[in-house]
Amino acid sequence: MQEITVHQLDAELAEQLPARELMNCCWGRQSGPSTYQTNVASQGNTTQFGLVNVNASNDQVNLLAFGNSNGGISQFNGS
Amino acid sequence: MSSALMTTPQAATTAEEQPLRAPRRTWPQLLEGTALLGRFAGSGLREPPYLVRRHDGQIVQLSPLLYAIASCMDGRQLPDIATAATDLLGLRVSPDLIAHAATQKLAPLGLVAYPDGSEPRLEALNPLLALRFRAGIIPAGAVNAVAGVLRVLFVPGVMVAALGALLTCDVWLATAHGIGAGVRTIIHSPTLGLALFGLLILSMAFHECGHAAACRYGGARPGRIGVGIYLVFPAFYTDVTDSYRLSRGGRLRTDLGGVYFNALVALAAAGAYFATGYEPLLVVTVTQQALLVDQFVPWLRLDGYHIISDLIGVSDLFARIKPVVLSLVPGRPLDRRVAELKPWARAAVSIWVISTVAVLTAALAMIVVSAPGYLRQAWHSLMLQLHGVALGVTTGNVIAVIAGVIGAFMLVLPVAGMTLTYLMLCRRMGASLATRSVRVDLTLASPRPDDAPAPGPAPTVG
Numbered sequence: 063m064q065e066i067t068v069h070q071l072d073a074e075l076a077e078q079l080p081a082r083e084l085m086n087c088c089w090g091r092q093s094g095p096s097t098y099q100t101n102v103a104s105q106g107n108t109t110q111f112g113l114v115n116v117n118a119s120n121d122q123v124n125l126l127a128f129g130n131s132n133g134g135i136s137q138f139n140g141s
Numbered sequence: 142m143s144s145a146l147m148t149t150p151q152a153a154t155t156a157e158e159q160p161l162r163a164p165r166r167t168w169p170q171l172l173e174g175t176a177l178l179g180r181f182a183g184s185g186l187r188e189p190p191y192l193v194r195r196h197d198g199q200i201v202q203l204s205p206l207l208y209a210i211a212s213c214m215d216g217r218q219l220p221d222i223a224t225a226a227t228d229l230l231g232l233r234v235s236p237d238l239i240a241h242a243a244t245q246k247l248a249p250l251g252l253v254a255y256p257d258g259s260e261p262r263l264e265a266l267n268p269l270l271a272l273r274f275r276a277g278i279i280p281a282g283a284v285n286a287v288a289g290v291l292r293v294l295f296v297p298g299v300m301v302a303a304l305g306a307l308l309t310c311d312v313w314l315a316t317a318h319g320i321g322a323g324v325r326t327i328i329h330s331p332t333l334g335l336a337l338f339g340l341l342i343l344s345m346a347f348h349e350c351g352h353a354a355a356c357r358y359g360g361a362r363p364g365r366i367g368v369g370i371y372l373v374f375p376a377f378y379t380d381v382t383d384s385y386r387l388s389r390g391g392r393l394r395t396d397l398g399g400v401y402f403n404a405l406v407a408l409a410a411a412g413a414y415f416a417t418g419y420e421p422l423l424v425v426t427v428t429q430q431a432l433l434v435d436q437f438v439p440w441l442r443l444d445g446y447h448i449i450s451d452l453i454g455v456s457d458l459f460a461r462i463k464p465v466v467l468s469l470v471p472g473r474p475l476d477r478r479v480a481e482l483k484p485w486a487r488a489a490v491s492i493w494v495i496s497t498v499a500v501l502t503a504a505l506a507m508i509v510v511s512a513p514g515y516l517r518q519a520w521h522s523l524m525l526q527l528h529g530v531a532l533g534v535t536t537g538n539v540i541a542v543i544a545g546v547i548g549a550f551m552l553v554l555p556v557a558g559m560t561l562t563y564l565m566l567c568r569r570m571g572a573s574l575a576t577r578s579v580r581v582d583l584t585l586a587s588p589r590p591d592d593a594p595a596p597g598p599a600p601t602v603g
Contacts (some may be wrong), residue, residue: 065233066206068241075190075206075481078247079456080268081199082384083275085369085443086348086399086436087376 169222169243169253171214172196174259183389185454185486191254192385197263198364200385201250202456206230210242214253237259269459270442272378273565277367284366284379288357291350294405295358295394307404310411310426320427323420332540333421344406345377346427348399352379355398359384359391371442373558389451396447403433440497453489455482460499465494508559517557523552557576 174196181190181202191208193201203211213225219236219415226234240256247253251263293299305415314320327333353363354381364380384395407429415421437445442459450458465474469491482490526548533541 063227063231063233066230066238067236068238071206071238071242072245074207074246075188076203076207076250076307077201078250078266079192079200079202079382079385080266080271080460081380081382082350082447083272083378083380083442084352084447085272085371085376086345086397087371087374087379087400087443 157230167216167218168256168258169214169219169239169247170216171211172251172252175207175252177212178386178550181385181454182387183392183451183454185207185483185490186481187483188481190555194383194386195251195263197251198380198382199263200382201252206381207242207246209305210234210239211247211252214247268457269462270372270443272369272371272376273561275369275378277365279366280502281362281364281380285357286362287350288363291354291409292358294401295355295398301330303405303408307411307430310408311430311442314427318423319421320423323422323424326421327424331544335540335547337421337425340425341428344403344432347402347406349377351398351400351402351405352381352395353398355395355401356381356384356387359387359394361387361391361395370558370561373555375554385456387513389454392451393448396444396451399437399444400433403429403436406526407433449493450530453493455486455488455490457492458490461490462494462498465491467499512559519552519556523549526552538597 171194178192178194178200181192184190188204189206190202193203193208193211195201208227210222210226213222213229217225219239223234223239225237226239243253244256248255249261251261254260274467294303327337349366356363361381361383363384364382365375366379368375368377370376379399381395384392387395407426410422410425410429413419414426435445437448439445439449447460450456455461459572461478464478467473468475468479479487479490525544530542530545530549533539533545
């Protein structure tokens with residue numbers, strides 16, 4: 063009968079697996095008016111959509127989104 | 142070896158827990174609370190590993206040979222373990238080899254004690270890009286109770302009906318109704334904004350209940366639900382480590398349980414709209430589905446990552462980034478973590494690694510480039526929020542104060558998170574460089590190969 067050696071044994075797989083922690087966070091895509099993150103906190107004409115800050119006045123809405131393609135701020139007309 | 146294991150009743154079952162015999166303090170013996178779970182189902186490895194759950198709930202994977210040896214450590218004396226392992230494997234295993242396996246392989250992983258009776262300090266791994274600063278908010282017992290009730294939502298008939306109804310609602314929204322009226326209402330109503338914020342938090346917690354319920358539906362036991370910081374964002378999490386024991390389908394159901402519950406929230410909001418006619422509810426329906434889609438991103442440890450991982454059958458893809466990248470260098474020997482993969486699994490892991498490196502590098506560059514502009518605008522917005530808070534305090538407007546504080550918090554959070562992530566990255570790199578430096582010192586201090594004695598034959602124990 064074949065014998066198992068120490069070298070063979072030392073090469074065998076034995077490792078701890080990482081804990082399976084399933085996460086859910088508002089990481090958000092960073093392009094355009096990604097205001098789907100509805101954690102909205104409004105104050106006067108300024109509204110916070112998660113990591114996106116919205117400032118509305120005269121039918122104009124300023125968006126501040128982290129990593130926005132034009133340097134962090136974009137505008138669009140809101141009605 | 143594998144075939145010998147597979148024919149034994151104890152190991153042949155996939156992920157069925159084998160209770161240990163009553164403990165009698167002999168050495169080596171599996172520690173109390175340790176459970177043999179059987180073969181890892183749907184593995185992408187050439188030789189599928191076997192799973193053992195430690196008494197702290199963490200999972201260890203072993204080769205078939207080590208698993209067979211461990212399965213014999215049930216309170217028998219050392220020579221008896223060797224005899225049993227020999228019979229099980231069809232290979233001669235000496236008592237000295239059993240002692241070596243216990244001391245060098247199983248004790249460091251917390252499966253058996255060391256010969257002197259001491260036990261290793263058990264810790265969960267701290268993998269790359271994992272959740273940080275965890276805090277449990279719902280204990281495992283309560284999570285199991287809730288999951289036990291909610292698991293009925295995974296009955297196939299219920300799922301088909303719910304998803305079909307949501308699809309119908311989406312078609313109606315996209316082709317006939319829209320959400321413009323709801324968005325206008327929300328922008329002009331600060332109180333409604335706060336209510337939606339609360340609803341988002343609740344739906345995130347419900348998402349986690351979906352993972353827990355799916356885990357329970359499959360036959361595994363979910364752990365606690367908690368909160369933590371992922372990169373720079375606050376996150377909920379559910380500990381479903383026990384779902385390693387499930388089949389591939391069971392693990393995928395657990396991964397998808399969260400987004401399925403998001404879909405249920407979206408459907409409930411649509412149902413509430415049809416009952417009341419209140420337009421902002423339709424915005425909730427749409428935003429919940431947008432959140433759902435985001436979870437499928439595979440390059441961060443979100444649900445999409447776990448789905449990919451379970452489809453391939455490889456447990457920690459991030460740990461294989463370096464070996465896979467190095468394996469792409471011509472002439473370099475394959476790392477064990479690459480060589481052990483089945484050919485199709487290796488191809489799939491390589492595609493994931495290349496896309497992940499590309500995406501994360503681009504994201505990092507984008508953050509660096511946009512950081513100055515973001516910080517400038519964030520500071521301006523922060524001043525606006527604080528001004529609003531001060532105004533709210535002066536006029537006694539509680540809603541304005543709460544909204545301002547939340548707004549300010551959300552502006553400060555990414556900056557604080559970025560700083561923390563940067564510091565942790567520096568710390569990890571510093572530790573890595575220090576370790577490498579010690580290795581170099583040891584190499585220089587050790588005798589050169591031509592000074593060393595000629596190697597003898599490979600030692601054989603027994």
